[in-house]
Structures are given as C-alpha cells and as structure tokens.
Amino acid sequence: MNLELIPLLIIALLMISAGGADVETTEFVIEGDHEITEHRGALIVGDATVTVPADEAVSGPVYVIGGEFRVNGTIEGDVTQLSGSLVVEDGATIGGELQHISGSEELSTEATITERTTVAFESSEPGPIAAYTPFVLTTLILALGGTWLSRKHELLLDTVGAAAQDHPLISLTVGALLSVTFLSVFVFMAFTLILLPVSILGLLVGLVTVAYGIIALGYLAGQQLNTPRVGLATGFGVVVVMVVLQVIGAIPILGDLIAGGLLLTGLGAVILTYFGLQEFEPVSLPE
C-alpha cells in the first residue's frame, strides 16, 4: 500500500466513525480494478479503480482517498473526495452530498447530484515560499527542540547518538522492523474503529520518536564542530540533517533509500537506548 495513503485513510476512518457507520460492513479497496455492486456500508477507495456499474446501487458513504472512482449507477449516501480521481458519468446518481476536498473530478451535466459542496484550499500549486514553509517550520521546531534537549539533557542525546554511531546496522535493523510492524499494526487498528484513537496516538508517538532520532543525529553532526556551545551545535546539526534529508531525496530511489536509512537508524537508536536512558550493549560473544 502507498504509505502516503495512510493519513488519508485515518481521516476517512475518523469520518466513518464520526458518522456512526458500521465497521463490519466497511470495505477498503486497496488495488486493482473492481466493479462494486449492491454494497451495503461504507466504502473507501484507495489505490484502485472502482466502478459502480449502471443499474447498480451502493449505499455509501464513499470516501475516495486515491485511485479512481467511476460512478455509472447510484450512490445512495454521501461521497467525499479527499484525493484521487472521481468520475460521475451520464445518468449516474449521488443521492447524498458530494463533498470535494481535493483531487480531480469529472462530473457529467447529465448526472443527478443532490447536493454538492467544495472545501476550498489555497492554490494547488503553491509558490516556492509556501512550498518550503512546512519544511522550514519543521526544521526550526526540531532545531529548537534539539538545542533545548542538548542543553538540559545532553547525556540522553549522547547515548542515542553513540548507539547510532557505534551500532548503525543494529539500529537500522531494529528501526526498520519496528516501523514496518508497528505501521501495519496501527493501520490495522484503525480499521477496527474502536482502536482508532490508539492508532492515532501510536502514529503520533512514532513521529515523535523519529523526530527524537533526527535530533540525536543532529547532535552527532553538531559534535563535529568541536565547540563548547553544545546547544548551538546541535541546532545547527539538526538543520544540516534536515537539509541533507531533503536534498538527498531528490536522487531517485537511492536518495530515498539513504534518507529512509538515516531516519530508521535514528529511530532504532532511540528505541535501543530507551530514549537515551540506557547505553546499548550487544550481547557478548566469544572472540
């Protein structure tokens, strides 16, 4: 599954949960071409092409978070488009509200749509300042966090940094295994709806842990400056790490692999050292 779908999936599940739909009848179509007929319950369209044929009716609500949703028949409930492509053909009917938030849509004038709303956002192609604002803000927050942490609790960052530096393979392995497993577990939890809050909390904790790993890597980078002003050095190091992650991502495949490897190494080092509370020592083996 495309990882970028996960936040949208969580949002869709939250909306389903808020709407009081039954999770047992919710269907999530992840990939492939499908024709949906007579589905009773919520439907989420992921990286798939889903068609409701003419003379067929599904109850809805329908959430389009990726792929393509093509309506020839009838949707009795609401349709919410968060991303992807929506095509409503001649003679198709949407009995509820069609809410367009993002993505491309193609609506036939011959189609019957009871109510249509659009959530307007800023221009879909922001200028360079707007495009880099989230990155700059994130970097700034992490750099400030790193500065504060290194001044108040330098030992924590030192321990995490040592694990990442001395045991990069172990950190990377643990980081990769934990992220793959827990990401899947949290997405899976989200589907139960009951555990949706736990899922969101888990993902947030995961993000914080990754951020902590970046700060620790920044601390390591800052150490190269050989300055007694550890806070400043860490802040600068975090900026360097963030810029490296951003720039290296421009290299196709290899760049993503390196960036991912760095993030996972940081994550693994944080976990291995209990967030820096205990030094990591591998088991002792005979030489």
Next chain:
Amino acid sequence: MKLFEFAREREWVPITGYLIYVSALTAGYYYNLTFVQLGLTDLGTQKIGMPPGDVSIVMAILALLTLVAAVVSGVLMDRRGWSTDLYVKFRLLFLIVLTQLILTVAAPHVSTIELFVLWVIVCSIALGVGIPVSFSFMLDFVPVRDRGYVAAVVAGLSFFVAALYPIEWRIDEFSLVMSAMMVPAVLVLAILSVKRFRFVDTLASQHERDAFGTGRFCRPISVRTASFAFWGPVLLMFGVFFIDSLGFLRIIETTLYIYTSWQSPDLSVRLFIAVLHVVGALAAGVIYTNFDRNWLFLWVFGLFAFTHLLYVFHIQFGAGDTPPLVLPMFYVLAVSFYTTLNFALWPDLSTPETIGTHTALGVGIAGWLATFLSTSLALYSEGIGLSLLSHLTYVNALALLFVVTLPVLLYVHRMVELARGGLTP
C-alpha cells in the same frame, strides 16, 4: 565479524570452511524446500494419481520417520565420537547425497503406491541422518561470533532461489536439473571421504579452538540434554514450526491466496517474496547476533500472530479480492526469522560432545514432529469441514498464546532461579 578478521589476516582455510558450510547447507535446504516438500505432493498426486489427503498422510509419515532416523543417528554420532570427526561426517554426507541422487533420478520412474512408499522411507532415512551431520558442520566451520549471519545467509539464499525456481514444477525436468547439480557434489565428497588433505585437517581441528567448538549458550556452563535450557527452546521452536505449518497448509490450498504466495504465477510477486526472504533473514541474523535469543522468539511469534490476524481479517472483510502483498510480506518475514534461528540455535546450544544429539532432537522434534502433527491436524480440520476462517482463528490463537507464554515462562524461570538461590536483600 570474524570472517573479516580471517580475510584481513589472509587465513584462507577458515574462509573455505564458511564456503563449504554455506554451499552444503543452502543446497541441502533448497533440496528439502523444493524436491522433498513440493516434489512429494507432485509425485503422489500427478504421477501416481493418489488423492491429496493420502499424499499428506505419506508426508506426515515421512516427517515421523525422519525424526526417528535423526535421533538415532545423532545419538550414535555423539557416542561413537563421529560428531567431532570431520572425515567421518564427510563420508556420511557422501552416502546421504549419493542416496538422494539415486532417489532424485528414480523419482520420475516411481509409478505405484508401493514404490512411492518405499521412496519415502529411503528418503526419510537419508534426510534424518543428514540433520545431525549437516547441522553439526557449524562447529567445524563457523565461529560462534558469526553463526547468526551465516545462518541468515543460508536461510536467505535457499529461500531466494526456491521462490524463483522452479516456476512450474514438473518432476521429469526438475529431476534432471537436480541430478546434474548433485553429481559434482557427490564426486567432491567421494574424494574428501577417501583422501586426506592438509586444509581439511586444519578444518577438522577447528572445533577445538575456543572461537568455534562450544556454542554460545554453553558458556560458561554447557547445556545438558535433560534441562530446561535445552527443552525450553525445543518447545518454542516446536510451537513456531507447528503454527507455520498448520496455517500454511490451509492457506496454500485456497486459490485466492496462491496468487500472492510462493506458487504465484506472477514473477514479480515471487521476486518480491524472494527479496523479502533475504532481507528478513539478514535482519534475523543481526538480531540473533546482538540480542538475547528470546527477543527473536518473541518477534517470530508476534509476526506469526499478526500475519494470521491479517489473513483472518482479509477473509472476513476482503470480499474475495486478491489479498494485498502485506499479507505474504509478514508471513515471509516470520518464516525467514525462524529459519535463521533454527540453523544457528541448535549448534549454539551444543558442545562438540552433544551436537549430534542436540541438533537431531532440536530439528527432529521442533521441525519434523511439528510438521507431522500439524499436517495431521490440518487434514483433520479439512476433513471435518472446518472453514479457513475458523482454522486460521485457531492458529492465530495459538500464536498469541505463545506470545504471552514466552515472557511468562521466562519470568517464572527467573523466579524459580531466585527462589533456589535464596532471597537477596
């Protein structure tokens, strides 16, 4: 890694030991994964025309006979001192590979049930004797420090090749290819069995070196056969094999799941599985080498529990669609993890004096007895018409039970230790 040290110091003989171990074990495990496991089914159902249920019973008998042959030969090897005699082990391996070669050549000509049963009996004896012989090579060739990584290479390589080849299993073609590959091995082993070489003499004495002979968990006190330290891992590995086999047997019989499994007709799916096997095995190697073994067990049970949960979830809500690759992904990770563990664990629970018995009991009971019992149970569940959903729910429950039991057992064990040693302030 010790291997890099050997390379730096240009010690080529120990490096040759690594190569011999990886080649022998990878070839042996590949043969087991393909020819024995896939081949028996194909031979029984397609060539002879037996019902699949009867073939499964024959497979279960093979598993049981293999266990008996492994234990008998393992105990004999230790008592006669063959476990520490590399030349004897080469001779035994020569006989095993020669037998397997004859069986492989004969396989396409087996046409009756009687011949098939005879084929299975001879095959199980060869497999059984092969377990203590091949697994005990680790103490001759691989230093304790590198066992996790070397086990990972063997597991990853054999699964990688098995996932990609053969794409279509036709016994006549496959028999020819396997025979052609086995002939050089038989010749090399024949020479090593009758002629002494200086480099083999060096390899034969490596188990006396501190870095090689005594397993990781036998230091400073060796693990006795009749101890919790040995039977605890046997029980856990039994659970792992049992859970895997019990779930897998029903999953691969379901057409929907074949498309995202080893037997998928889509090469990209098989390549995905093959690469993931290697990645999973290497990750397991890193964890085995750097953490306590119980962490690896926890990961394996956790992965199996989650995998079966995914399958159960898909059966309930998947609406008959082709399952996403995340399902086999977790299955493959779990299998690679425990296979790596299986290769490294038994030698590490042994000394040169106990390796034959321990590997035979470990692999025999955990691997083959578990397969025998799970095959029987899977057949039973199919026979009474238990749905795939219910079957996998039971398997999942078992995996979850092990996830919980492991930490509880460790905790209780620690309590018993403390109680025996008296309370400390």
